[in-house]
Amino acid sequence: MASLMYEKQIASIYYTLLRKSPTERELKALSDSLEKKGPAVLQNIISELMETPEAKLLYGNYQNNFEIMRAFFKIVHGREMGQAEFKLWYNDSTLDLNHNLFRIVNELVTNTAPWPKLNDDMSNTDYEFNYPEQRLIDKEHFLDNGNLTLYPGTSNIVPSGDGATDILGIFHVLGAGITRDVSEFWVPLINKGDKTLLQATEVFIKDRPYLNNVTNKTFVKKIFENTFERPATNTELNIYLELLATGSSRAEISINIMKLLRESTNESDATAKSHLAAASHVYERGELPPLEYQEKIAALYLIGAERNINSEALFGWSQKLASGISHDKIVSILTNTSEFNRISTHLDINSYAKRIYLTAYGHNADNSTLEKLISLGDKNKIISAVISSLIDSNTKSKSEYYEKFQFALRIAGSLNYKKDATLTNETGNSPESTINSGITHILSQAEKAQLERVILNLTTDNTVDLTMAANLRELVINGKQEAEITLANYKNYNSTIININGHIQGLKTGNADTLVMLNDSHDTLDTYFYFGSGNDFLGWRADEYGENKISPSLYADGGLGINSISANLISLFKDVFIRKGTHGIPDIETTTYISNIIRFSNFDLIDLYKYTGKVSTKTYIIQADGTIVRSSTVSDFTFDYDFVSNKYGAGGNPNDVGRKGFSIINVTNEQQSTTSDVISVINVTQGASKIYVGNHSNNPVTGDGGNYLFKFKNDVSVLEFFTNQKNGEDILKPLGSSPPEKFVNAGEFALIGETLKTVKINTSGESNNNNLIALDFTSSNVDKVIVSGVHKLGLVATHGSFGAREFTYDATESAGIDITITPELYTSMSKKITVLGSNQGNEFHLFRETKYYPQDKIIFIGGAGDDYFDINNIVTAMGGDGTDFFNIMSSSNKTSTLYDFNSHKDIIGLKSSGIYISGRESGEKIPFTDTVSGGNKVQDYGYIENLFNPNTPLNFHGKVGAVSTMDVTMTKETYIVVDLNDNKIFDTNDALIKISGQPDTAELASQLYY
Structure with a gap:
């Protein structure tokens, strides 16, 4: 089914x-x-x-x-x-x-x-x-x-009118389950007058042996009890037996009993009357009984029939429950059907209890639980007990919670509940919604379990219980109410993004990574946040001018995990007192920090995304005569880490907020710049020299990264970046989404520090795209960058006139590096740059407009993967294994040098001229050039400089050639020459490429084409 x-x-x-x-x-x-x-x-x-x-x-x-x-x-x-x-x-x-x-x-x-x-x-x-x-x-x-x-039928003609009400009612009286085809056949006939209810009832009774093949006394007792939900008195019983004895039919008796209850005004009949009315209810197109009845039937089918519910069973049996038939009665009826008997008939009570428990919980029952179930002594009681234990919302442990959550989720899946909902908190048992039913109701546990994306519109101060919503991925909270919202303590999904547009009293989360963004740009109000054991984030948009006031009563506890709090939520005020010394005594300076940082705990990182804050400083200069000179300054877009380092005293940081460094994470996945200004972070200590960079720290569409300046104290020698951290977009993307195909600019970082020597970049975050970050070493002494991790890294490096003379990029333990050396590298001071790539494919880029200085030297070293190299006269490239592409950028009398060139796989390209040289048999064959004008042999040249001697020019036989001559070390080497200006003579406008380590120039030439 x-x-x-x-x-x-x-x-x-x-x-x-x-x-x-x-x-x-x-x-x-x-x-x-x-x-x-x-x-x-x-x-x-x-x-x-x-x-x-x-x-x-x-x-x-x-x-x-x-x-x-x-x-x-x-x-x-x-x-x-x-x-x-x-x-x-x-x-x-x-x-x-x-x-x-x-x-x-x-x-x-x-x-x-x-x-x-x-x-x-x-x-x-x-x-x-x-x-x-x-x-x-x-x-x-x-x-x-x-x-x-x-619903309710399989015909586009919906049965309606008195005929429908009577047909439904008589089936309730007869204790029979009605099917859609029956109602759709009889109702139109009765409404048109072609048939009567009496005729229909006679057929219904005749077709049912339990009504037709019994004595009159048994028949009357059954009909009366079905209708009035109590045994008939002797007087009542005798009245109907007399009617049957004097010629009335059983169909007439059934209709009379139904009418008697409908017309009854006795209070004792009120319940039975309401049940008859419910059973006679004609459902509109698409209408179903309330969800509570649907869920009970779905649960029975999941456990008793071991399948999801279908539409016919759902409508028919939930309608019975809605009409007043007890759950125990429904269980008794269903367990005696052929479908349920298929599971249970051949099993003894012991085996049945084991199977029902395993089907419901997904694991075997322990001995104690099994004994309790067997002691019930009845299969119907066993299945009811197991269902009751799972739908009870009280949980005492994580395992118990997940058992009940998974069962609620199975019910929701069986009923095809929706995953997106708009909720309110009108009543005390909120949340409420019209989801899944079309009418406003309090959400069931099964409905909550299915939720993934929710908009919660707060209209009252009533608390909102979403503890069963363990699949929740996105929550938007609108409104300004003193409402407390509680999320699942144990999450089935590993991340939740929450956007709060307005104000709430409090929020409690669970074990998932919970990213909360306060989007109201007005002043923050009194709110508390209690996070669970995930890696959580609390952010505040603030405004672009940093004029917002932060409530002194705002409180947040990050809980366990590596948690991050927006720097916008931390107020930075300080008073500086300078007492002027006299008679050679130095001035005495003291600083008092004033901050709300004490209101936060268990936040390891300070997040700089969209930081618009400032440091406000008041300076008091106390002159020798006691007079005080007052002044004030404001450093916009600046975060002073001294406030974090100040552990004790007024405005101190006793909870060690931010002691593990910084994060830059775009949790809202917004597409505009963080700020037009540079965000400055000053007085950073060694312990805080860790920056967790989100996959989209700024703009996921254009890739425009924010600009940051980090100024380190003199105890800092090592800075660590952790890239590819999760962002809003990463959380919203479906699991198992396509692998990354692009680099996303996560930010530009200028580093200032006299003692800063090493930068480490680990790319092992969980984001979906690769990071590109830009590092400016102009004002630091960094001489080594170490790249490691599972993601490929895009890196733009800028060097200036100062700093280290020798510099190494070591990406041998990485998933690959795509590095670009910017023009500022090349200065009048000699620099040597070595870049070591990984075995997973690398790209080594130069800016074409770079000014080249002969005293600078760059060494690019590839690995076992397929590498790309930009090469000019100061670059030496080692390709390694794999298929490598060498792009020759220079056209001068200086040489580009290639090591371990493999003519069978590698490619030499002059992309700007459209020339590509490789061992692939296409295009023109490269000639071996062994003569120059005048008939001299190549070996007569001596030094390579003779190639440029205008008196003995090298003649081209084609566009490209191969020559062999001595280099400056008197070593015979092989060169590729390219006639870029098409004058058939090698000159200073042409390209010269040294292929180091080739034993036989003629053999190499025979293998190459262009």
Whole structure:
């Protein structure tokens, strides 16, 4: 039996194509096929439905296939095509119509767009829709259509009127379960007068042996008890037995008893009367009994039948519960059906208890639990006890919580509950919503378990309990109310982003990484935050001028984990007192720090994203005569780490907030610059010389990184970067998303420190894209950068006239480095730069407009992977294994040097001239040039300088040649020469490339083409 989700999909497609519902037989067959074979069968289903007379009648008047596709798209997606979709579908409208209709549906069934360009780029802003988000909205509409089609019948003619009420009521009186086909057959006939309720009831009784093949006394007792929910008195029993004895039929007696209860005014009959009314309720199209009844039936099917609920069982049995039949009675009825008996009949009480517990909990029961279940002595009691233990919301341990959460999630999945919701907190048992039912109700545990994306609109101070929402990924809180919000203590999903637009009293989170952003740019109010054991973040947008006031009562505890707090939340005021000395006595300076940092605890890192704060300083100069000169200064966009280092005293930091360094994380995934100014961090100590850089520290679309200046104290010798930290976009992307294909600029960092010597960059964060960071060493003495980790790193390096003369980049333990050396490297002072790449592929870049100084030297060393090299006259390149590309940038009488060139795999390129040299047999063969004008042999040249002697010029036989001559060390070497100015003579405008280590120039020339 197919589950509800597949039935909804089939019902939605069926109705979209034929404007009617499938019969129950069709629904079962088609949905079973979809569940077993997957979405591919939908193409056959659509093709078969389009061949029906109804489809031909519906679509016969359309002008062309595209018009049919547009109409179909609108009903399935619930909207018109967007401009991009319109063009793409129009272009494809010449393809098979049925295949196109399948593609329109398949997009929602598989959550995959028909064209990759509309698929899963969360930051795509080229279209009128964010298609990954819009697809989720469209899918909800698609499934809602199925819901409307499935309930209450499988016909587009909804039974209504007195006939429907009476038919439903009489089935309640008879104690029978009504099916949709029965009501749809009899109700129209009764309403039109073609048949009577009496005739229908006679058929119903005749078809049921438990009513037809019993004595009159047994029959009356059963009917009366079904109706009035109590045994008939002797007087009542005798009245109906007398009627039967004098010619009344059992059908007449049944109808009379139903009417008697409907007309009763006795208080003792009130409950039974309400149950009859509920059983007689005619459900509108798409309407179902309340969710509490649906969940009970779904739970029974999950455990007793070991399957998800289907639409017929859901509607029929939840309707029975809603009509007043007890849960125990429903359990008794269901466990005696053939489907439930298939599981239980052959099992003794011991084996049954084991199986039911295992099915419900996913693991075997311990001996104590098993004994308690067996002691119940009844299979119905066992299944009821197991369900009750799982739906009880009280939990005493993490394992117990997850057991109950997983069961609630199974119920939610079986009922196809929605993952996105808008909630309110109108009542004390909040949250409330219309989700899943269409009417306002308090969310069940199963509904909460299914939630992933929530908008919570606060309208009162009532607390909001989301402790069962362990799958919650995104929460937006709107409103200004003194409400406390509690999230799941144990999370099933590892990260949650929370945006607070307004004010709340407090927030309590659990073990997930929780990223909270206060988006109100006004002054913060009194709020408390208690974070759990995840790596959490508390941020505040503030405003771009840093004028906001921070409430002195704002409090936050980061809990366990590596937690980060926005620097915007930390106030920085200091008073500096300078007492002027006299008679050679030096001045005495004391500083008093005034900060709210004591209000925070368990935050290891200070986050600088969108920092707009400032250091406000008041200076008091106390003159020798006692007079005081007052002044004040404000350092905008500046964070002074001395406030963090100041552990004791007024305004101190006893909780060690920020003692492990800094983070720069774009939790809101915003697409504008952090600030137009440079963010300065001063007085950084060695203990805090760690910077955790988010994957998008600034702008995920354009990649514009923020500008930061870090000034270190003289105890700092090592700075560590930890790149690829999680950001908002990383959390929002689905798990298992495509591997990174680009670098995202995470920031530019100017480093100032006299004793700073080493920078370490570890790329082992969990972000989805690779980081690109820029480091300016102009004002530091850094002489070594060490790169390690699992992500490739993009690095832009700037050096100036000062600092270390010899510099090493060591990326041998990394996943690869893509490094660019900026023009400022080359100065009048000699510098030597060595870059060691990894074995996973590297790129070594130079700026083309760089001014070259002959005293500078760069060595690029590749690895076992495929490497790319920019090469000029001061660069020496070693390719290593792999297929390497050497891009020659210089065209002068200075030499570019290549080591370990492999003619079978590597490529030499002069990209600006469109010339590529390799061992691939295409293009022109490179000649071995062994003569110059005058007939002299190459070996007569001596030094390489003779190549440039205008009296003995080297003649080209083609555009490119290979020569052998002595280098400056009197070693015979091989050179590639390229005639860039096409004058057939080698001169200073041409390219000269040294291929070191080649034993035979003629042999190399024979292997190369250009």
